[in-house]
Amino acid sequence: MDEDIWSRLAEYYERIKDTPLVERFARDPERFQNFSITLDDMLLDFSKTSLDETACSLLLELACATDLENKRDAMFNGEPVNRTENRAALHTALRNRSNEPVFVENKDVMPEVNATLASMAAFAEGVRSGITSAHDGAAFTDVVNIGIGGSDLGPAMATPALAPYHDGPRLHFVSNADGAEISDLLKQLDPGRTLFIISSKSFTTIETMTNAATAKKWMTAGIGEKATEHFAAVSTALDKTTEFGIAPDMVFSFGDWVGGRYSVWGPIGLSLMIAIGQERFAEFLQGGHDMDQHFRSAPLHKNIPVMLGLVGIWHNNICGYESRAVLPYDQRLARLPAYLQQLDMESNGKSVTLTGDVITRKSGPVVWGEAGTNGQHAFYQLIHQGSQIIPCEFLVAAQSHEENLPQHHRLLLANCLAQSEALMRGRNRDEATERLRAQGAAQEDLDLAIHQVFPGNRPSTTLIYRKLTPRTLGRIIALYEHRVFVEGAIWGVNSFDQWGVELGKELAATLLPLIGKNAGYEDKDGSTQGLLQTISQLRGD
Numbered sequence: 427m428d429e430d431i432w433s434r435l436a437e438y439y440e441r442i443k444d445t446p447l448v449e450r451f452a453r454d455p456e457r458f459q460n461f462s463i464t465l466d467d468m469l470l471d472f473s474k475t476s477l478d479e480t481a482c483s484l485l486l487e488l489a490c491a492t493d494l495e496n497k498r499d500a501m502f503n504g505e506p507v508n509r510t511e512n513r514a515a516l517h518t519a520l521r522n523r524s525n526e527p528v529f530v531e532n533k534d535v536m537p538e539v540n541a542t543l544a545s546m547a548a549f550a551e552g553v554r555s556g557i558t559s560a561h562d563g564a565a566f567t568d569v570v571n572i573g574i575g576g577s578d579l580g581p582a583m584a585t586p587a588l589a590p591y592h593d594g595p596r597l598h599f600v601s602n603a604d605g606a607e608i609s610d611l612l613k614q615l616d617p618g619r620t621l622f623i624i625s626s627k628s629f630t631t632i633e634t635m636t637n638a639a640t641a642k643k644w645m646t647a648g649i650g651e652k653a654t655e656h657f658a659a660v661s662t663a664l665d666k667t668t669e670f671g672i673a674p675d676m677v678f679s680f681g682d683w684v685g686g687r688y689s690v691w692g693p694i695g696l697s698l699m700i701a702i703g704q705e706r707f708a709e710f711l712q713g714g715h716d717m718d719q720h721f722r723s724a725p726l727h728k729n730i731p732v733m734l735g736l737v738g739i740w741h742n743n744i745c746g747y748e749s750r751a752v753l754p755y756d757q758r759l760a761r762l763p764a765y766l767q768q769l770d771m772e773s774n775g776k777s778v779t780l781t782g783d784v785i786t787r788k789s790g791p792v793v794w795g796e797a798g799t800n801g802q803h804a805f806y807q808l809i810h811q812g813s814q815i816i817p818c819e820f821l822v823a824a825q826s827h828e829e830n831l832p833q834h835h836r837l838l839l840a841n842c843l844a845q846s847e848a849l850m851r852g853r854n855r856d857e858a859t860e861r862l863r864a865q866g867a868a869q870e871d872l873d874l875a876i877h878q879v880f881p882g883n884r885p886s887t888t889l890i891y892r893k894l895t896p897r898t899l900g901r902i903i904a905l906y907e908h909r910v911f912v913e914g915a916i917w918g919v920n921s922f923d924q925w926g927v928e929l930g931k932e933l934a935a936t937l938l939p940l941i942g943k944n945a946g947y948e949d950k951d952g953s954t955q956g957l958l959q960t961i962s963q964l965r966g967d
């Protein structure tokens with residue numbers, strides 16, 4: 427049945443694709459109201475896309491035909507929706523502020539969630555106040571989260587996002603296997619005042635374990651045998667954290683029903699909680715919960731994650747746009763594109779459905795982006811005049827935290843709106859020629875107009891929120907999580923596994939002993955052999 431809807435969508439798009447966006451606004455004075463959704467002080471505007479009422483109805487029909495609502499309820503109800511790993515995906519339980527029971531295999535997980543949150547809060551507030559102190563009783567001045575992927579990107583994105591609320595110790599993040607990162611950081615730190623949080627769900631991830639071992643060595647050199655007192659861990663592998671030497675009361679655990687890239691809401695958010703305090707962290711959770719309730723209860727056509735997901739499906743599968751740019755006009759969200767790359771591309775970068783069938787259409791698009799206005803002076807050239815169309819997703823706050831710098835925020839807002847307007851309306855050759863004439867260009871220079879044509883009719887969405895508070899950030903992240911879920915549900919993929927990261931890891935393990943060797947890799951392909959030899963020569967091994 428859904429094949430029929432896909433075909434109807436494709437046919438319908440052929441009929442309407444040449445209607446300019448500006449014409450749609452001219453025809454429908456209510457277009458903004460009809461193609462935007464509000465949740466309290468947040469608004470998603472998707473009126474600057476080619477979606478119209480018929481396209482929306484067809485997409486909603488598709489959502490129903492692919493059983494979106496039942497799939498959503500199954501996730502919230504703790505069913506093992508991550509079927510390839512036979513697990514629930516219950517990040518929503520971590521922010522379930524209603525406290526209604528949530529069952530995994532007949533056991534309510536909420537008491538455990540609340541107990542963990544309470545122990546995180548006790549630890550975080552202890553570190554912030556100095557009660558949980560360094561080996562000599564002094565307060566920690568610096569906290570370093572060592573983790574990668576989902577054990578890094580959440581707090582690494584959210585901490586700068588909430589900088590105005592950051593009143594705890596300084597926070598640092600180390601993720602890369604490249605020793606440059608930890609080395610450059612350690613040079614700035616005092617081991618006697620530094621706390622490490624080793625964040626790894628599995629506690630086996632090679633990058634994290636290598637950085638953790640380096641940190642432990644550095645700490646031991648600095649403070650001696652009490653080094654492990656300066657280590658906490660966030661993990662589901664308690665045997666491994668003990669083996670590393672971390673005291674059980676410094677370890678924070680979570681269920682295997684929390685996926686790495688969905689884990690900022692629980693103990694992986696410990697570093698964020700230390701930065702902003704438990705109350706602000708609770709507001710962040712409340713924001714996530716607000717979006718969960720909206721996602722569960724709002725009718726599909728008034729449901730922000732659902733409609734953002736359907737806009738994504740429309741652009742990717744129907745219009746054929748293969749990437750999307752996330753453009754926060756909010757410097758503090760500069761890490762949001764990186765965060766969303768993992769959330770989106772690790773979740774939906776799949777080629778096989780849950781039932782093991784090869785997907786016949788495009789699944790997860792390429793997600794990329796940069797904070798505005800910086801992007802304008804870099805890659806917007808291609809967005810405006812390049813040969814491919816990139817749907818742009820703008821985010822912007824109506825109010826800034828910098829009340830003493832109102833001129834900056836007005837400028838930021840004007841730029842954000844100008845970009846979506848320019849993408850939509852473009853500039854034709856006549857207009858470009860007129861503009862040159864008005865600037866006093868000589869007749870022979872009017873040919874330049876061709877270079878100053880903007881095709882226009884390029885789609886964008888804008889998410890506006892009052893101010894980037896903890897609660898708003900929670901809503902934004904949960905919105906994107908559910909958007910990814912909506913798209914994954916329609917494609918029929920498992921948005922909660924990530925088998926695609928494994929092969930590279932396995933091969934790295936086979937290559938590690940070969941680095942610096944001149945032989946022993948005859949079974950490798952010619953390129954890999956050649957590269958190994960070159961590395962050996964260049965290193966002088």
Ligand SMILES: O=P(O)(O)OC[C@H]1O[C@H](O)[C@H](O)[C@@H](O)[C@@H]1O
Binds near residue numbers: 575629686
């Ligand atoms: O938390 P960890 O077990 O250390 O995993 C860290 C990251 O590495 C894996 O390879 C996955 O790609 C990510 O989904 C995960 O977040």
